[in-house]
Each structure stands twice: as C-alpha cells, then as structure tokens.
Amino acid sequence: MFLIDCPFCGSRDQREFSCGGEAHIARPPRPASLSDDEWADYLFMRKNPKGVQYERWMHAHGCRRWFNVARNTATDRILAVYRMGEPAPALDGQAPPTPCGEPAVGSGNLALGQGTPAAAKPRVATRPGAPAKPKSAPKPRTSAKPRATARPKSKRPAKAEETTS
C-alpha cells in the first residue's frame, strides 16, 4: 500500500495502477537465433531483487499511460519516477547491511519505517519533486524515526510474531 506519483496525473493510491513488472527487458532483436536457454532467460527469469527494482506501472484507473518507477522492494519506498524509453536512473546508495537488507541478527521482519535498509537514495529526479530525498544520509538499519518526507508510519513494533492459529 503506497502512493505512486503518476508523471501525468500526480500522486495517487497504488490501487489505481497496474504493475507491469521488471522494466528494461528488451525483446531479443533476432529471436530466431536464440537458444532455448536464452528464450527461458528472456521470458521467465527475473532479477526479483530485495532492494532497488526498476519496474513498469500503468495508471489503469487514470490516464492509462505507462511509465517507469524505481522502488525499494524491501520498504516499498519509491525512489524515482521516469518516462518510458528513458534509461534507468543511476541511484547511488550504500549496499544494504546484509544481502537480504536486514539486521545481521533477527528475522528481518521489519515493518515499514522500522529501520529502513539503507538501500539507495535517489540522485536523479526526472520529475520535479517526484522522489522524496532524505535530509541526511540514511543510517543503516537502526533509525526508527520517521523522516520528515516519509509517509506517516506506525510507531508500533513489527507484528511479525503474529500468525494464524
């Protein structure tokens, strides 16, 4: 659940959009010359990163236009919004503290805003005011304080221990 800044309409609830998955997967220029493995890679294999993902969205219940988003999949924080056809913006960021982006000890079942993995802060904003820039360099994993630019976040601890019965 998050807001997406449509480059054409402005900030709207995610449910108005449909997600087109990983961006920048180019159709092979000479399909006939591809091996089965290369086809499998093109059709099915995905980066599926925990961290910055470049992906396509379409404003289905709005302008119905496609655009690209760079989003941290560990926190759902959107780092940049840019148009179709534009190259992926380089986002300079520290690597997350661990490959899973979580504290070294503990399950990493962090709720949003409970110590955002220091994935990446945007260097390029292709649309004025699109990505919210943190005021200071993101501290790795410990800060529980919501940033001024962030959406309101629950102060309650992660409810990860709760399971069905």
Place this chain on the structure above:
Amino acid sequence: MASSRYSFFALARNALTGHRDWQRVWRSPDPQPSYDAVIVGGGGHGLATAYYLAKEHGLTNVAVLEKGWLGGGNTGRNTTIVRSNYLFDDSAHLYEHALKLWEGLSRELNYNVMFSQRGVLNLCHDIHEARDLQRRCHANRLNGIDSEWLDRDGVLGFCPVINGDPGIRYPVYGGTLQRRGGTARHDAVAWGYARGADARGVDIIQNCEVTGMIVEKGRIKGVETTRGTIRTGKVGVVAAGHSSVIAAMAGVRLPLESHPLQALVSEPVKPAIDCVVMSNAVHAYISQSDKGELVIGAGADPYVSYSQRGGFSVIEETLASIVELFPIFSRMRMLRQWGGIVDIAPDASAIIGKTPVEGLFVNCGWGTGGFKATPGSGHVFAHTIATGEPHALNAGFTLERFASGRLVAEHGAAAVAH
C-alpha cells in the same frame, strides 16, 4: 540429544513437578566449520528436508540455517489449508504424496501437528466454472485422489452457513469436496520436524543469515553467514520469498517474483464453520481455527515486494467476498492481519531440483500454496540432495522446464491463493 517421547505418562509425570522440567525441544548449537549438507531456511520445508535427510538417507552431519526463528516465514503466516486435488498428474502425485504423509505425521513425529481432515470445499458460481471443477474432479479420481462433485443443494447441505440466495452477484452453483483435505497447525509442523531432525543429530541454527555463497569452478564449496563461514559440498536453498536473493549470491537466476500475500483472523467465536471453503471466482477462502478465530486468506498483491505487508485494498476485496458468501459473518471483528512473501513461478508450480551450480539445489516457487506440500516436499528434496538426482515425484519440477517448455501450468487449480 535424544528428546524424550511425548506421551500421556510424560504429561502426568511432568504435571507432578509443575511442568518445570520439560526438556528443551531442540538444542541450540553453534555452527560447526563444516557439514555434509547445509539447508538454508528453517521453515517447514527446510526442516522437513533435514528430517528426511537424517531419517531416510542417514545424512546427519547437516545444519539448517535460519536467519530469524523457526517457522517465522510463510510457514507461520499461512492459512494452513491442506488438500491434494490438483489438476495435472505431476502435481496431483506430489501433493497426494504429501497428504498421505500428513495422515501419519503426528505419530511419525511424536508431535501433535493437529492435522484435521475436515473437508475442503471448492465452490463454483456458473456453469463454465462447474465444467472446470468437474474436469478437475474427474482428473483427481483417475489419479486415485478422493474428490466429489456437489450440486448447489449438496454444497448448502454440507456447509449451511454459505449464502444460498440465488440473487447475489455470484450465486453458488455447486462445488467439489475433498473430504481428506483440511487444516493443520502451522507452527507445530515446523517444531515437530525440528525436534525430529535435532534428535537425529541435525544442527538447527537460528539467527544465522546466509550472506554469501562460496562457488569454485562451478561447484558449491560453502556458505558465508552472519555467524561465520561454513564449508559444505551440498546446499539446499529452501527460502520461499527470499529464494531469488540467495540464488543470486551464487550467480543463479530463478523465474520467480516475490509478492506479499496477506491473511487475517477474526475475534474467536463458537464453532460456526466446520470445513474449509474456497472460491476461486470471488477469491476468498475461510476456515475456523480450533481457538474459534475465522482464518481468512486474501489474494497476492500485484507487485514485487519483500515488505511483509500488503495493500489494504486487497483486504477490502477479500472481506467483500467473504461477506457476500457468508452474510452470517458480516458483523465479525477482525483481530489481526499480516503478510508473508510468496515466491511465484510463471506456471504457479514449485521448482525442486538442481541448479547450474553443482551441489546447489533449490526448493522454491511454492508461492501461495506450499504449506500443504511440506512433508512431501521435504521428503523428495531430501532424496534429491542425498542422491544428486530427483525423486520420481519431483522429476517434473526441474528448473530446466522453463527452457524445455514442459511447464506444470497449475494456475487452474491454484488460481486462488491458499
């Protein structure tokens, strides 16, 4: 190491000392510098794999590495529906293998997994869907799996709290029933397998995250963890939503996308619904726990995320469906909601087998519906790791199927997240 057996007598004996002297259920050892095999992920599937490695293949110098606590992933977050009525032969055989193991699991593990064969009802709402369900029902029977077709009156007779009003938007047309299906206690499955594996010498190491893979000349040599380097020639990755992240450490690409899947429970009430009801068309599934809570599952969120929470709109849609199907529940209050990260493959089927890196095996892609497979998945994966080759029951679930095109397209039977 060997844990004492649980029995009525053990219970009585421990009652005398105020239940203060129960043995720890498993040890908490420090990681050794090397093992014969390492399992990454201490969910039900990983722990079951370790259990069967020790029990069926005599491989006991094994570690299970879990970054958090046992069962803290999807094993502890799912709605625990167990059934085997899948359409295609490959899936039907694998899930039925699991169901048969479920039927004897409490006894096998000497641990009550509370497996309750209360019946799973799959509803349909129009004639086209009915034909689909009937086809699946016939396919199941040809595979020796119990499945019955019920018409509308049969459905309402079996589960009277379902809304029989023909005037609702998606009136109930009929359904199929698998009487041997039901639910189980999710945590108990993880704990029972952990206890059994530990008793056979497996090291279960919690709070130990795998942070890297040591690959030399195309062979796995070990793993880097937050508790040091561990050398091993065999690694089984059983990490559900995090499978891609771990495979990437070894340079392996997987055809998976990780999505949040949510569930919620109501306040506990007296018994009202004594079976599991699922509907693909309106997308809802529900059962009642032994504590009395309604356990309700939602659909997967449509974007990749590891945030373990999803969008509220998904909850709204789910509850709208539940309330239309069960007006009796319209004034229930929901107590808790949570999300798990499910690893979805393009054909909605699991990937159990080898990878391009020798000695590195994956068991993933269970997506929204792998809890029911836990015992069977662990059993065949242990075989795969021990022998280096798939068991007959997982031979169809290789990673290579995405290149060969021999997919196991179970979106039909697995259309609803469960």
